[in-house]
Amino acid sequence: DQQVKQNSPSLSVQEGRISILNCDYTNSMFDYFLWYKKYPAEGPTFLISISSIKDKNEDGRFTVFLNKSAKHLSLHIVPSQPGDSAVYFCAASATYGQNFVFGPGTRLSVLP
Amino acid sequence: DSGVTQTPKHLITATGQRVTLRCSPRSGDLSVYWYQQSLDQGLQFLIQYYNGEERAKGNILERFSAQQFPDLHSELNLSSLELGDSALYFCASSVGVGRGEKLFFGSGTQLSVL
Numbered sequence: 156d157q158q159v160k161q162n163s164p165s166l167s168v169q170e171g172r173i174s175i176l177n178c179d180y181t182n183s184m185f186d187y188f189l190w191y192k193k194y195p196a197e198g199p200t201f202l203i204s205i206s207s208i209k210d211k212n213e214d215g216r217f218t219v220f221l222n223k224s225a226k227h228l229s230l231h232i233v234p235s236q237p238g239d240s241a242v243y244f245c246a247a248s249a250t251y252g253q254n255f256v257f258g259p260g261t262r263l264s265v266l267p
Numbered sequence: 268d269s270g271v272t273q274t275p276k277h278l279i280t281a282t283g284q285r286v287t288l289r290c291s292p293r294s295g296d297l298s299v300y301w302y303q304q305s306l307d308q309g310l311q312f313l314i315q316y317y318n319g320e321e322r323a324k325g326n327i328l329e330r331f332s333a334q335q336f337p338d339l340h341s342e343l344n345l346s347s348l349e350l351g352d353s354a355l356y357f358c359a360s361s362v363g364v365g366r367g368e369k370l371f372f373g374s375g376t377q378l379s380v381l
Contacts, residue, residue: 159309189369198269198357198372199310244309254300254323255370257310 158182159247161258168265174232176261178245181226185247189255190219190230193242202243203230235265270294273358273373281381285346288376292339292360298322299341300361300370301333305354316341317364348380 160179168174178188186207191199205212205219205228212219218231232239242262246255270293280286292299301313312325316335327333330348335341345352355377359370 157309161309191372196374198271198359198374199370200269200372201369204369246310254312254315254325256312257302259309 157259158185159245159256159258161243161245161261163261164259165262165264168235168263170237170265170267171234174230174235174239174263174265176230176232176243176245176263178228178230178258179226180228180247180256182247182249182256183226184249185256187248188219188221188228189246190217191244191246191257192239193244193260199244232263235263237265237267239263240265269371269373271358271360271371271373273356273376275376276374277377277379279379279381280348282348282350284348284380285344286348286378288343288345288356288358288378290341290343290358290360290373292341292358293371296360296362296371297339298361298364298368299335299339300359301327301341301343302357302359302372303354304357304375305351310357313343322364345378350380353378353380 189204190202193199221228242260245258272291297318302310313327315322333343355375357375359372361368
């Protein structure tokens with residue numbers, strides 16, 4: 156039973172355009188969400204987070220949107236750059252603990 | 268460089284064997300987490316330690332065990348290995364256990380069970 160879903164295993168975007176990565180969750184207790192980026196042969200690195208008290212958080216080219224009623228969040232990358240090509244993991248945690256539940260990841264390819 | 272060190276980077280062994288994966292957290296971090304990533308799977312949480320004590324347990328098999336030592340490094344022991352245990356094992360660390368703590372991941376140990 157996957158509590159955090161990333162239904163697109165892969166995504167290809169042209170350089171300069173917007174990349175939108177989606178994440179859905181089922182556990183209504185989740186109230187803190189993070190995105191991690193992973194390059195080959197490296198561990199995941201933290202990208203951006205959002206708490207359930209917000210519906211948007213922005214950090215440079217990266218913006219995360221949270222729709223609590225739909226149990227859906229998305230990561231927008233604008234403009235996309237070839238260096239953004241990586242696997243992106245969505246992760247969620249609940250108030251009762253810190254242990255993050257990770258989605259299966261979406262492989263983003265930004266084409267020059 | 269996240270500051271989290273995992274050794275070895277690669278491990279090849281046979282079914283039925285036992286291996287130990289090692290993790291040194293970032294300087295100052297008291298929490299250590301272990302995750303397993305199988306092919307096309309997300310990161311599955313295995314176990315968390317905080318300052319030497321087990322804090323939380325996830326989908327960790329009984330054949331697996333872990334501990335965190337006084338110097339805060341951690342070891343994950345995998346025994347009676349099966350083919351399905353082949354995966355990338357990540358260690359992560361964080362300062363504490365507060366809400367919203369970011370995890371810093373090592374580069375992982377690739378385990379291949381033949």
